[in-house]
Amino acid sequence: MRMLVRLILGLFVLKAVVASPRFSRQADLDSYDSANYDVDLDNSNLENQDIYDYEEGLTIDDPQIEIGTLAPPDYNYPVPEASIEEQEEEEAEEEEMPLKPQLVPQGSGGSGVLMGPDTQKEEGLLPTTPETPQEGTGGVEGSGSSGMPVPGEPDEPDEPVVDRTDMPTCLLCTCLGGSVYCDDLKLDSVPPLPKDTTHFYARYNRITKINKSDFANMNKLKRIDLTANEIKSIDDRAFMGMPQLEELVIRENHISQLPALPETMSLIDASHNNIGTKGIHREAFKDMTSLLYLYLTDNNVDYIPVPLPDSLRSLHLQRNNIQMMHEDTFCNLKDFNYIRNALEDIRLDGNPINLSRTPQAYVCLPRIPIGDLI
Structure with a gap:
């Protein structure tokens, strides 16, 4: 019986819709979706549809209920007023209540570090170098026994202590072929080579x-460079056991005595030391027939260490205490044909000597020395 009533109601609605003039106009314009107003006469579909209640005076011209399946509108469900008020009160309490600086302990007996927004607000960013706390005030930095780093202070790692006593030289230094480089390693003695x-x-x-x-027993060693150490003494025969030694650089030390050197030397640089009057052996360079460069700048030498080999090209003695020069210092007064062609660079500036007083001393030189002529 119910099925029959539903069928009759559906036929009446369909008839009213077809008879309406507005339906014909809207059907021509295709502005409405016909699927929303079609009535399925199939019994299987009618069983699955809900029964709609129509109010009195309801017409198709002013529909209040759309027939069909439409997506429900979005609803903004209101939040209970009580929860909003409670949330506002909690936020107000958090803003009004200041965070007090708390004491972070540093060790068993340390005083700790004050942390919190108040300290940051007053001081701004934490200083990179914390102030030294006054005694009895609590301080910003903990006691010396704490060992914890202060926030904001850059960590400065301690310099590792390396035991170089028994370390192999080529592990401690850099060995490339026959060259050994041990520069800037804080060595206090010469390592085994x-x-x-x-x-x-x-x-x-x-x-x-x-x-x-x-x-x-370093039979192949040709060059030794010990620049800028703290050498104060050298054993007199420390370099005599090297038959191929050619270059020795011991500048910028505290040496007062120049040691004996083999005859194979071609360069000797002992500038910026404390070598004085008795710091050079008598005729120390006479037999060095391959010597090319002799540098004794910035010492306390008070004479030119003659005789000098004919092979010498450069002699630097500036800023010493040389006060006089003999006419046969560089030349041979017995042989006026003698010419020393190799010695082209003589530096005597910065010494208390007047080069104009010994004009015969330069007649065999290709160039006169550099120094005061007045």
């Missing part, structure tokens, strides 16, 4: 003494 070492560099260290055993 491989037997095939030809060039040894140990500049900018803390070596204080050169022992005879440091270079013993």
Whole structure:
């Protein structure tokens, strides 16, 4: 019976819709979706549809209920007023209540560090170097026994202590072929060198003494550079056991005595030391027939160390204490045909000597020395 009633109601609605003039106009314009107003007469579909209640006076011209399946409108469900008020009260309490600085403990007996927004507001960013706390005030920095870093202070790692006593030289230094580089390693003595070492560099260290055993049996060593150490003494025969040694650089130390050197030398640089009157052996350079460069700048030498070999090209003695020169210092007064062609660079500036007083001393030189002529 119910099915029959539903069928009759559907037929009446369909008839009213077809008879309406507005339906014909809207059907021509295709402005409405016909699917929303079609009535399915199939019984299987009618069983699945809900029964709609129509109010009195309802017409198709002014529909209040759309027939069909439409997406429900979005609803903004109101939040209970009580929850909004509680949330506002909680936010107000958080803004009004200041955060007090808290004490962060540093160790068992330390005073700790004050942390919090108040301290940051007053001081701004945490200082990179914390102020030293006054005694009895609590301080910003903990006690010395804490050991914890202060926030904001950059960590400065302690310099690692390296035990270089028994370390192999080529692990401590850099060995490239026959050259050994031990520059700036804070060495306080000459390390044991491989037997095939030809060039040894140990500049900018803390070596204080050169022992005879440091270079013993180094038959292939040709160059030694010990610039800028703290050498105060050198054993007199420390370099005599090297038959191929040619270059020795010991500038910028505290040496007062120049040691004996082999005849194979071609360069000697002992500038910026404390070598004085008795600091050079008598006729120390006479037999060095291959000597090319002799640098004794910024010492306390008070004479030119003659005789000098004919091979010498450059002699630097500036800023010493040389006060006089003999006419046969560079030339041979017995042989006026003698000419020293190799010696082209003589520096005597910065000495209390008047070069114009000994004009015969330069007649065999290609160039006169550099220094005061008045």
